[in-house]
Amino acid sequence: MFKQKKKSFKEAETASLVSQRRDRQNMAEPNHKLHVAVFPWLALGHMIPYLQLSKLIATKGHTISFISTPRNIARLPKTPSINFVSLPLPHAVDNNLLENAESTTDVPETHIGYLKKAFDGLSEPFSEFLQASKPDWIVYDILHYWVPPIAEKLGVRRALFCTFNAASIIVINGPSSIMINGRDPRKSVEDLMDPPPWVPFETNVAYRPFEARRIMEYPTAGVTGAELNDSYRTGLAYAGSEVIAIRTCTELEPEWIQLLGEIQGKPVIPLGLLPAKATDDDVDDDIIEWLDRQRAKSVVYVALGTEVTVSEEEIQGLAHGLELCGLPFFWTIRKASVFLPDGFEERVKGRGVVRAEWAPQGRILSHGSVGGFVTHCGWGSVVEGLSFGVPLIMFPCNLDQPLVARMLAGMKIGQEIPRNERDGSFTSVSVAETIRVVVAEEEGKIYRDNAGSMQKKVFGDKRLQDQCVDSFIKFLENQRAGM
Structure with a gap:
């Protein structure tokens, strides 16, 4: 049902190897190397930081499986230390999505709903991947509401990685229960012009009238259903996570990071900013x-x-x-x-x-x-x-x-x-x-x-950024080992 590279995961692991692996996990070995699967949303602005994080985890000797669709994987620079797992996008679910449309770059803003609908068709092959590969952790994105229940059922630990900064996340999204049940008290343009009620401190981080109007009028392309609503999806993604990783650092927005943990009721680990490196590759x-x-x-x-x-x-x-x-x-x-x-x-x-x-x-x-x-x-x-x-x-x-x-x-x-x-x-x-x-x-x-x-x-502080990622990796290691 889906294609993958030869080394993406073992297709036929013997019963004895499975038993040995479980024994090692239960022994809580501090040096146990992990298998971490990462699964970003179908947008380059999400895939690139997920790939950067994957490279950093791989440098510590852990196995990485990077999950996406064939065309998106072809867009990304290949890295020998990462196993790319290709899950073909089921375009047949809706004729409004072109055959080669596999990311937000490929569709107009009005058709994002159709892309989400097609993306949801990946739940079955994703489940098959988890069953076959048995990763220790799945690191998933904010719209992947169906990933946590599949992972939990199969005994895979769950980390939500949000590629936005903390202040933006908190202003856009409320506590998960509010998002899931559609109880956001902000119903008008005027409501979005002030910080939301769950922000207890003064801030200038809010929308102006024309921006709030754009948010209220954001196109849905006629695609309906709770499962296609971003707040509903994100609320379930938060609720199903064991830890929230975020692309920011304490030195930048400490009060917002603390507040995110409080309103979602989960540990929040800043990953650092995952800054890009300037290279001479492909420079004219x-x-x-x-x-x-x-x-x-x-x-x-x-x-x-x-x-x-x-x-x-x-x-x-x-x-x-x-x-x-x-x-x-x-x-x-x-x-x-x-x-x-x-x-x-x-x-x-x-x-x-x-x-x-x-x-x-x-x-x-x-x-x-x-x-x-x-x-x-x-x-x-x-x-x-x-x-x-x-x-x-x-x-x-x-x-x-x-x-x-x-x-x-x-x-x-x-x-x-x-x-x-x-x-x-x-x-x-x-x-x-x-x-x-x-x-x-x-x-x-x-x-x-x-x-x-x-x-x-x-x-640009490499030492600071490395420390953030190291803290996240240590969390994954310790939690998987039962420490």
Whole structure:
């Protein structure tokens, strides 16, 4: 029913080996090597940090099985230390999902419901995988509501890994019982403009009117049923976990991490930020040559993610702002020829580069000429930018992104592009002014200094990040050994 690589798990383990394995577990050996299966949601923003975590666990000598669909596995860089387990996505469950659509990148925002419906068809082959391989732990994602009961029935320990930061998780999601039973007291746009009632301290992490309206109007594509509701799925995912792992660290948001454990009633282990490493793999020489010709800390890097929906009007407003700011820029954008203003590329030729295909974001952000990052504030992108000490020009669009922007703006490591709070409109002049403040002007020195300081103390501190992951691995080892 599903395909897998030869070494992903043993297909025929003898009764004696099974007995020996159980005996070793019961002896609580401290050096017992684990088999950990990881299962991210079908989105690159989830798969990449899951893969980073997998690599770090594998370096400790543990066996890793990375579960996803064939096309998604093909997208990921292959790592010899990881067994990739391929579970074909059952597209036949709904004709609204194209045959090659296996991630959120492959479908419009309006069709995510169909992707979830197809994903739920993986429950049976997933169960077969667990029965055959018998991993010690399954590390699963927030929408995988059917994973915990299957794992518990088969005696597999359960860890929920959330790839968002703690503040965003808490504002979006309440206690699991509230999510499961549909009792969220927030029913209106006005309700989302204040922190939820389960946050006991003052905070600026909340939605503005136009952002709250987008949340309320988030498309469902006509796909109905409690099992396709994100709150219901996430509530069950939390309730079925034994531990919650999260992509953050205590040095960044201690009060939010503590609160998450309190409202979910589970131990919460910060995994660190899983920062990306800048490599020279697949870097075009012309990109580096262009960056090398620019002054230090003068280039504005612009990237709004691969899955964010940005209107043509917003793209044109950003383009005019980049044109007005007068600074060199490198813009990675999809369908540039469709959305950009007429004559834009010709007018900025030499000063600005527009690239409509994939670009090595980590390598660009790590270059000494880059002095600012225009970002949609997806948590992975923010982590990548701050890992290299680049201050942020923030243009959040939807979901957790506005919440991330509020938190980081409060830390003064970047500035949001001003928008009309009622309708989200903005001017190209405000774009240009915000870019210049953060990157070039004396007024923005605080952002540049704070971004550099956070790189040294948190985002780029390898020792700190390694300690976080080591704590999580030690928890898995001790719990499996019965300690």
